[in-house]
Amino acid sequence: MTLRAAPNFRAVWAIYRMEMARAFRTVLQSIISPVISTSLYFVVFGSAIGSRITEIDGIAYGAFIVPGLMMLSLLTQSISNASFAIYFPKFVGSIYELLSAPVSYLEIIIAYVGGAATKSIMLGLIILATAALFVPLRIEHPFWMIAFLVLTAVTFSLFGFIIGIWAKTFEQLQLVPLLIVTPLTFLGGSFYSIHMLPGIWKTITLFNPVVYLISGFRWSFYGKADVSVGVSLGMTLLFLAICIAIVAWIFRTGYRLRN
Amino acid sequence: MSSIISISGVTKTYATGFKALKEINLDIERGEIFALLGPNGAGKTTLISIVCGIVNRSSGTVTVDGHDIGRDYRAARSLIGLVPQELTIDAFETVWATVNYSRGLFGKASNAAFVEKVLRDLSLWDKKDSKAITLSGGMKRRLMIAKALSHEPRVLFLDEPTAGVDVELRQDMWAMVRRLREDGVTIILTTHYIEEAEAMADRVGVINKGEIILVEGKAELMRKLGRKQMKLELRAPLAAVPDGLSHYSLELSDDGSQLTYTYDNQSDRPGVASLIRDLEAAGIQFRDLDTKNSSLEEIFVSLLRQEP
Numbered sequence: 167m168t169l170r171a172a173p174n175f176r177a178v179w180a181i182y183r184m185e186m187a188r189a190f191r192t193v194l195q196s197i198i199s200p201v202i203s204t205s206l207y208f209v210v211f212g213s214a215i216g217s218r219i220t221e222i223d224g225i226a227y228g229a230f231i232v233p234g235l236m237m238l239s240l241l242t243q244s245i246s247n248a249s250f251a252i253y254f255p256k257f258v259g260s261i262y263e264l265l266s267a268p269v270s271y272l273e274i275i276i277a278y279v280g281g282a283a284t285k286s287i288m289l290g291l292i293i294l295a296t297a298a299l300f301v302p303l304r305i306e307h308p309f310w311m312i313a314f315l316v317l318t319a320v321t322f323s324l325f326g327f328i329i330g331i332w333a334k335t336f337e338q339l340q341l342v343p344l345l346i347v348t349p350l351t352f353l354g355g356s357f358y359s360i361h362m363l364p365g366i367w368k369t370i371t372l373f374n375p376v377v378y379l380i381s382g383f384r385w386s387f388y389g390k391a392d393v394s395v396g397v398s399l400g401m402t403l404l405f406l407a408i409c410i411a412i413v414a415w416i417f418r419t420g421y422r423l424r425n
Numbered sequence: 426m427s428s429i430i431s432i433s434g435v436t437k438t439y440a441t442g443f444k445a446l447k448e449i450n451l452d453i454e455r456g457e458i459f460a461l462l463g464p465n466g467a468g469k470t471t472l473i474s475i476v477c478g479i480v481n482r483s484s485g486t487v488t489v490d491g492h493d494i495g496r497d498y499r500a501a502r503s504l505i506g507l508v509p510q511e512l513t514i515d516a517f518e519t520v521w522a523t524v525n526y527s528r529g530l531f532g533k534a535s536n537a538a539f540v541e542k543v544l545r546d547l548s549l550w551d552k553k554d555s556k557a558i559t560l561s562g563g564m565k566r567r568l569m570i571a572k573a574l575s576h577e578p579r580v581l582f583l584d585e586p587t588a589g590v591d592v593e594l595r596q597d598m599w600a601m602v603r604r605l606r607e608d609g610v611t612i613i614l615t616t617h618y619i620e621e622a623e624a625m626a627d628r629v630g631v632i633n634k635g636e637i638i639l640v641e642g643k644a645e646l647m648r649k650l651g652r653k654q655m656k657l658e659l660r661a662p663l664a665a666v667p668d669g670l671s672h673y674s675l676e677l678s679d680d681g682s683q684l685t686y687t688y689d690n691q692s693d694r695p696g697v698a699s700l701i702r703d704l705e706a707a708g709i710q711f712r713d714l715d716t717k718n719s720s721l722e723e724i725f726v727s728l729l730r731q732e733p
């Protein structure tokens with residue numbers, strides 16, 4: 167009885183380590199590409215636009231876009247890491263081993279989502295370090311900054327995991343990030359304050375969940391937000407709860423994992 | 426309790442509505458080598474996949490060493506190693522990483538000495554730092570076997586282990602299976618070759634169209650299945666089989682020009698030579714003669730005919 171209820175920590179560790187090893191194998195790519203793209207954002211947005219818009223909410227434009235840039239990468243990378251991690255074994259067939267192993271769905275999720283979230287958090291920190299080379303940064307609420315970083319990484323890794331399980335083809339795997347997440351992120355106030363938008367657009371924007379993430383995250387840096395921090399936190403937790411509910415349903419039904 | 430796996434009333438209907446298994450009841454005895462013999466599409470992989478937890482059963486129960494595969498899946502699955510039919514491997518991992526990963530996945534503490542032994546036994550040690558993608562097909566299959574053995578299973582499933590495998594690997598594999606059996610591991614293999622079932626198994630279960638047609642000790646089965654036929658083209662048609670030859674199981678074709686003799690090629694005295702002598706003595710001459718083993722298809726047909 168006790169034996170069979172015992173969680174399989176070794177399996178969680180084995181999966182997590184394998185996922186991290188995958189990232190470190192392509193370590194150059196994993197570090198260099200965010201460094202380059204962040205630098206480009208600073209050149210294009212920071213310099214070109216920054217010469218027109220010197221500051222927003224009393225924050226220098228270059229510094230203003232840093233939290234948004236981090237969120238942009240955090241969201242897209244969490245989703246693509248986690249969705250690919252579970253889609254790939256499904257695609258090549260090696261998932262048979264996972265399904266035949268003495269692991270629970272919960273353990274599988276913790277390992278894969280943990281791996282994907284760790285990778286995107288590391289990426290976020292690399293972007294932060296790169297940004298610090300270009301603009302003076304300050305972080306007023308470091309605890310909340312880390313909290314938003316971790317919560318967002320976990321939530322969107324879960325979301326990616328769900329997409330990876332749902333997807334039957336590579337097209338489907340890329341469809342959701344491409345059609346939904348990227349537009350929502352760009353329209354989520356990464357590069358501007360939503361107060362700068364004309365009336366109706368400001369209202370529409372409030373239906374974009376990414377707005378709350380970026381606003382809350384930016385507040386943890388500069389103490390200024392588009393919407394109140396409590397609402398930001400609430401929306402983030404709500405989205406996390408929705409993802410957990412979907413995953414719980416996948417547990418119960420074995421949806422698209424076991425025939 | 427002597428059976429290590431007990432399958433009772435298991436059925437499987439896939440989402441497509443296809444009924445792949447109809448009421449399977451089967452007990453595998455502890456420490457035996459069991460061959461599941463059946464043509465392609467019979468449901469062998471489906472049955473194995475259910476026991477291993479890869480496919481959900483539609484109804485029925487399965488226990489592994491007394492552990493229900495649903496309620497008590499951790500205990501059941503940790504006893505099982507599976508080598509699937511297809512070569513499905515993460516191509517970018519090294520042999521060493523992949524095999525150690527499998528061991529961890531099944532909840533076993535890492536044990537480099539044991540993993541090294543498994544790799545050496547399978548002639549994979551030289552390749553331990555190679556990525557799976559660089560291995561030949563045969564080496565990949567060895568790797569799949571190493572993964573299945575990495576967590577010291579008590580039951581090993583081999584799904585079509587010799588399909589597309591060269592002679593050397595086949596021999597290595599049989600040697601390995603015998604060694605494992607000596608260590609008390611129960612082995613279940615699927616095959617659509619009678620010869621393979623004959624070479625390896627203690628008992629054979631014949632499966633066709635999702636049903637187990639019979640389960641038999643190998644010797645008994647080979648007596649049933651190992652029949653040969655000799656066809657004789659006669660120079661002159663016969664009206665009937667002469668009385669002097671009635672103790673042979675002879676069949677005369679309708680036009681009387683062909684005699685078919687069915688015999689057991691496992692027996693010490695198949696009677697071919699004496700039949701030919703007796704035919705000569707009876708003055709019956711033949712133009713040509715042809716012998717053949719009954720094919721798997723014919724065997725299934727005859728088995729199905731025997732079953733009520």
Ligand SMILES: Nc1ncnc2c1ncn2[C@@H]1O[C@H](COP(=O)(O)OP(=O)(O)O)[C@@H](O)[C@H]1O
Pocket residue numbers: 425439440441443445463464465466467468469470471472
């Ligand atoms: N996922 C699936 N969905 C629908 N039918 C399937 C699926 N997998 C297998 N089948 C069908 O079930 C039957 C048994 O397949 P399988 O167990 O692979 O047979 P075997 O291993 O004996 O060749 C086949 O007719 C096959 O087409």
Ligand SMILES: [Mg+2]
Pocket residue numbers: 469470471510584585
């Ligand atoms: Mg098969």
